[in-house]
Amino acid sequence: MTPRLSDIAAQAGVSEATVSRVLNGKPGVSAATRQVVLAALDLLGYERPTRLRRRSAGLVGLITPELDNPIFPAFAQVIESALTQREFTPVLCTRTPGGTTEDEFTGLLIERGVAGIIFVSGMHADTTAGVERYTKLSGENVPMVMINGYAEGVDAPFLSTDDRLAMRLAVNHLVELGHERIGLLSGPRRFVPVIRKTEGFLRTMAELLGTAEEDALLENTIFSFEGGAAGARSLLDQNATALVCGSDVMALGAITTIRERGLSVPHDVSVIGFDDSPFIAYTDPPLTTIRQPVQAIGLAAVRALFDELAGIPAPRSEFVFRPELIVRGSTGSGPKIQR
16 A cells, blocks of 8 residues: 555654655654654555665675775775674675676675665776666665765765875875876776876876976776786886886786886886785885775775764765875885986
């Protein structure tokens, strides 16, 4: 039967307007009142709308890219630990090339009635992907939190590392060392973090060295060891003396190419990574990198999700976290001040 607002309102002891807001998943109703309305719906024998059916309160979906890049297991560990401390069980779903897609994982999680989903570097970071998948989730009253990426019109809180500031920190460090031929080696330009890194790199190069955009050394490839190795070849052919890479894994690929050319790091070419992945301090040489605040972002994501579950929606803006330059052994003096 179609629920009658007047009957539900009388049973719950609230106004019909409040019942309408609950049934339509609208904000402005406390968690306690929402539960009273749903209980009234159950007592009267009405079937709950799909978006309001009970979910498995103990399960939270966590969808990440492939775990070959150690930064994603690092995010997963922080988030899983925080969920476990709140007596929730994380359901880890890992996207792999040619494997199960984000949409397929999302469907499986919905079928299992998860309480909410946290997306790490998901399709929300791809500017060529539509947002309909997230609109559908909102319509089903599934709370979501997005990490590293932004999509206009998605009803969810976003948490990201400040990629533009990261590039300012990296380029400023290399310029202080005397480098002028600085290249940016990053992933496909359709991804929000790549777009922002490129913007920050170009702006800082222009401010510090007067480099015009058309003269900038930019190489976009895939986020992998092989992509870093291939991209480095192109930048070295353009006489780059320093490389800023979009991930630590790409930086390791770039260092391999540099050594294949008979050059050394950092004497001939300086390299900066991005992420400060676990164990990256123990490479040869130890990698200078931009540290993502994984702990802070992961904990904030869990807090935001639990605010959503408590009926206290987080602001629908993007929270941007400050990265940190970690100087190690892969950066050194540029040609102008080498001795």
